[in-house]
Amino acid sequence: MSEEILTTQDLHLYYGDKEALKGINLDFTEKGITALIGPSGCGKSTYLRTLNRMNDLIPNVTITGTIKFKDQDLYSPNADTVQIRKEIGMVFQQPNPFPFSIYDNVIYGLRIAGEKDKEKLDAVVEKSLRQAAVWDEVKDHLHESALALSGGQQQRVCIARVLAVSPEIILLDEPTSALDPVSSSQIEATLLNLRHDYTIIIVTHNLQQASRIADRTAFFMNGELVEVDQTKNIFMNPAKKQTEDYISGRFG
Amino acid sequence: MNSKTQNKIAIGALYGIAGFVVLILLALLGYILVSGMPQLSWHFLTAPAKAFLKGGGVGVQLFNSFYLLFLAMLISFPIALGAAIYLYEYAKDNWLTTTIRTAIEILSSLPSVVVGLFGFLFFVVKLRLGFSILSGAFALTFFNLPLLTRSIEDSLRTISETQREGGLALGLSRWETVTKVILPAAVPSILTGVILSAGRVFGEAAALIYTAGQSAPALNFMDWNPFNISSPLNPMRPAETLAVHIWKINSEGIMPDAKAISSGSSAVLVLAILIFNFAARYLGKRLYKRLTSA
Numbered sequence: 001m002s003e004e005i006l007t008t009q010d011l012h013l014y015y016g017d018k019e020a021l022k023g024i025n026l027d028f029t030e031k032g033i034t035a036l037i038g039p040s041g042c043g044k045s046t047y048l049r050t051l052n053r054m055n056d057l058i059p060n061v062t063i064t065g066t067i068k069f070k071d072q073d074l075y076s077p078n079a080d081t082v083q084i085r086k087e088i089g090m091v092f093q094q095p096n097p098f099p100f101s102i103y104d105n106v107i108y109g110l111r112i113a114g115e116k117d118k119e120k121l122d123a124v125v126e127k128s129l130r131q132a133a134v135w136d137e138v139k140d141h142l143h144e145s146a147l148a149l150s151g152g153q154q155q156r157v158c159i160a161r162v163l164a165v166s167p168e169i170i171l172l173d174e175p176t177s178a179l180d181p182v183s184s185s186q187i188e189a190t191l192l193n194l195r196h197d198y199t200i201i202i203v204t205h206n207l208q209q210a211s212r213i214a215d216r217t218a219f220f221m222n223g224e225l226v227e228v229d230q231t232k233n234i235f236m237n238p239a240k241k242q243t244e245d246y247i248s249g250r251f252g
Numbered sequence: 253m254n255s256k257t258q259n260k261i262a263i264g265a266l267y268g269i270a271g272f273v274v275l276i277l278l279a280l281l282g283y284i285l286v287s288g289m290p291q292l293s294w295h296f297l298t299a300p301a302k303a304f305l306k307g308g309g310v311g312v313q314l315f316n317s318f319y320l321l322f323l324a325m326l327i328s329f330p331i332a333l334g335a336a337i338y339l340y341e342y343a344k345d346n347w348l349t350t351t352i353r354t355a356i357e358i359l360s361s362l363p364s365v366v367v368g369l370f371g372f373l374f375f376v377v378k379l380r381l382g383f384s385i386l387s388g389a390f391a392l393t394f395f396n397l398p399l400l401t402r403s404i405e406d407s408l409r410t411i412s413e414t415q416r417e418g419g420l421a422l423g424l425s426r427w428e429t430v431t432k433v434i435l436p437a438a439v440p441s442i443l444t445g446v447i448l449s450a451g452r453v454f455g456e457a458a459a460l461i462y463t464a465g466q467s468a469p470a471l472n473f474m475d476w477n478p479f480n481i482s483s484p485l486n487p488m489r490p491a492e493t494l495a496v497h498i499w500k501i502n503s504e505g506i507m508p509d510a511k512a513i514s515s516g517s518s519a520v521l522v523l524a525i526l527i528f529n530f531a532a533r534y535l536g537k538r539l540y541k542r543l544t545s546a
Contacts, residue, residue, distance in 0.1 A: 054421060059344060086423030096414035099437045109422045112432055158418070165423055 005030045005199055006051065006088075006169060011065035013046060013055065020046050022223040023065070028169075033191060033200040035214035035231065037207060039246065043223040044203045048171050051201065052088040053081050069169075089162035093174040095154035097146035097161070102129075102138050105146045105157055109165035124164050131197075132160035133190040152183020156190060163194075170194070172202040176209065188213050207247065211235050219243045281522065288519025291512050297520065300470050301497070306509040310517050312468040315484055316491040317524070320385055320464060321454050323487065324392035329446065332397055336404035341416075341430050360398035365458040367395045372462035383490040388464025395459045396449050403445030407438045436543040443536035450532075451525045457495040465490035466500050494521050 006028040013021035021043050028034055036044040049055045050063060053074060067074040074084055086109070097105050106125045107115075115121060125142065129135040134156035138149070146157050155175055162170055172191075176184035184206075191200060191213055204210050210217050211231060218228035219242070227234065227243045238244045299309030335352075343349040371391030381387040411434050419429030435442075468491065471484045478485040492500070498517045501510045 052421065054417065057417070057420070082423055082425045084423075085421055089423075090417075090421035092414060092417060092421070094414050096412070096418040098415065098418065098433050108432070109424065112424055112428050161418075161422065 003030050004028065005070060007066075007068045008047075008051075009066045009068075011047070011050065011067065012063070013043075013050060014062040015058075016060045020223050021050070024225050026218060026225055026228060028199055028201060030199055031196060032215040033195045033202060033213055034216045034218060035210035036201065036203045036218050036220060037205075037210050037246075038220035038226075040205075042220040044218075044220040045173055047220065048173055048201060048203050049090075051169070051171055052085050052090055053079075054090060056081065086165050087167050088169040088171060089165065089167035090171040090173065091155070091158050091162055091175050094178055095151055095158055097149070097154050097157055099145065099147055101143045102146045102149070102157055103142040106160050106164050108161065113165075125160075128160040128164040129157070131163050131190075131194060132156045133186060133193065134160060150183065152179050152186055155179060155183070155187060159187075159190060163198075167198070169199045169201065172200065174203050174205060177205055184209070207235075219246065221246070284515075284518045284522050288515040288517075288522075291516030292519060296516055301468060301513075302507055304507060306507055308507060308509075308513060310494060310497060310513070310520060312471055313492055313494045313497040313517070314520060314524075315471065316385070316464070316468060317454060317493040317495070317521075319484065320388050320392065320460070320491060320493055321450060323385060323389035324396060324453055325446070325450060327389055328393040328396045328400055331393070332400035332404055333442075335397075335401045336408060337430055339401070340405045340408040341426065341434070356398045356401055359394070360402065362395075363458075364395055364456060367391055368459040368462045370394070371459065376463055382488065383463065383465030383467070384488045385464055385491045386487045388460050388491065388493075389487070391459045391463040392453050392456065395456065396453055399452070400445065400449045403449065404442055407441035407445055408434060410441055411437050436540075439543055440536045440540045443532060443539070447529055447532045450528065454525055454528070455495050455521060457493070457499045460493055460496050461499070464493060464496070466492050466496055468492040468497070494524075 004027045008024055008026050011021055011024040012019065024043075024047060026047075036048060038044045046055065050067060051074075055061050055063065063075060069084065069088065073079060098108060100108070103125055104111075106128050107121045110121065110124060126135060126139075129138060134153055137153060138157070146154060149157065155178075159170075159175075176187050179187065188209060191202070194200060195213075195215070202210075202214070214231045216228065217231040217234040219226045219234065219238075219240075221242055227238060227240045229239070233239075234243060235247055238247060295307075296309045297314060298311040299307075300312050301310060302308030339349060339352065343352075368391055371387060371394065375381045375387040375390045376383060381390075415433055415437065416429055419433040420426065424432065469489060470482070472480075472482040473484055475483040476485055477483050478487065480486060481489060494517055498514050498521070501507070501514050501517075505514070507513065
């Protein structure tokens with residue numbers, strides 16, 4: 001059993017008066033893929049965004065409970081959100097490359113952090129793009145705008161951009177829901193490659209996707225964590241009735 | 253009447269309205285250019301004005317207009333940029349920011365003659381800057397700030413929220429996200445706003461009559477020491493601009509060719525703004541390319 005890298009205890013989140021997360025207890029061990037599934041509005045994306053404090057950007061959000069990343073309390077008053085987000089990167093539903101070249105997109109985090117060594121940057125670009133399985137497609141036009149790429153390529157460049165700052169955890173918020181099936185399966189292949197080196201947490205609407213790539217799956221409903229287990233168990237032999245109903249398509 | 257006919261009537265009406273607007277514009281522009289172009293010559297553009305005799309030019313006024321525009325932008329752009337970034341990227345929606353926004357809105361609808369009189373009382377008299385380029389530039393700053401702030405804020409608003417999330421999720425601080433991601437992406441739109449407000453500033457007369465003054469002392473274009481009174485760069489000299497010049501010769505001009513000079517000046521003003529627009533647009537595209545993709 002590997003070490004727990006991220007733990008959440010009794011996590012509540014309120015949008016104004018509305019309670020969106022009702023006491024989540026969920027731990028993540030190092031490496032591997034955990035999928036968060038559940039019907040729309042169940043709180044899985046909200047939960048994901050608490051893990052690198054992206055919910056800070058939304059006004060009127062109150063969060064109670066503790067999230068610990070390697071014994072560091074993410075919500076302690078002196079937590080450094082910038083540092084946290086370097087170690088816990090995020091990929092979004094809509095591919096959001098910056099309006100720069102592919103090369104600049106990938107090294108953006110590093111360059112702003114002050115890295116100037118051209119050789120090192122070149123190496124990082126190649127390594128990250130290879131890891132994100134998009135190198136072969138873009139290697140000949142690294143200095144063209146990333147906006148000219150297809151949606152699937154853009155999304156993989158966004159993954160490469162996150163990899164370039166070498167995070168420990170990568171959060172993905174429905175990364176394939178805006179993509180066509182071919183691009184989606186390329187992203188899935190990318191994630192399967194990365195699962196040995198990174199702790200990956202992915203929110204997905206697509207149950208097949210979860211069953212294909214995730215080692216563990218957590219089922220959310222109405223702001224509560226219903227069940228979390230090995231993916232195989234969740235899909236073949238769920239412990240809770242609600243999970244079974246959802247998996248078998250009886251609602252949601 | 254079926255929806256097809258309705259559609260046709262609507263399109264026809266819209267074409268009519270658009271055509272009407274274009275017609276007015278073309279007529280105005282045509283009138284200014286047709287009556288003004290024949291006056292234009294190298295002499296007219298460079299010679300100093302004459303008070304009583306014919307054959308004067310607008311060289312000094314033209315230079316003053318550009319110099320004032322430059323100074324006014326130099327002062328107002330950083331302030332407007334900072335204010336816009338604060339309002340859009342940092343400030344929370346509360347009574348304070350609502351008050352600031354309302355104040356900006358009210359300030360932007362202030363008649364420019366009021367801005368001019370305020371500038372006269374405050375900068376010219378109270379701060380003893382006299383009728384000077386500096387007083388004029390400050391008055392123009394007041395005149396320009398609200399619009400520029402609004403337009404930059406609107407430019408920032410056009411940049412998708414996903415870009416901000418992308419920057420922050422990459423471990424950039426908010427400031428780095430704004431300066432390294434949002435601003436480069438917003439440059440063309442910001443530049444358009446700056447051009448539009450520059451056009452307004454360039455053509456502004458009422459705010460300058462009582463601040464930059466209505467006299468254009470002869471300048472020595474060989475002397476670039478800003479501390480000399482005849483130097484074009486001296487910010488403490490009175491400086492009649494082109495727009496003020498047009499107003500003045502139409503209201504009290506006693507040179508025999510006042511009408512011709514006024515027409516010529518108007519044409520210069522319009523052409524300058526046109527050239528300025530195209531140049532800035534071209535620059536904006538170049539800048540965007542350089543900032544966004546290698």
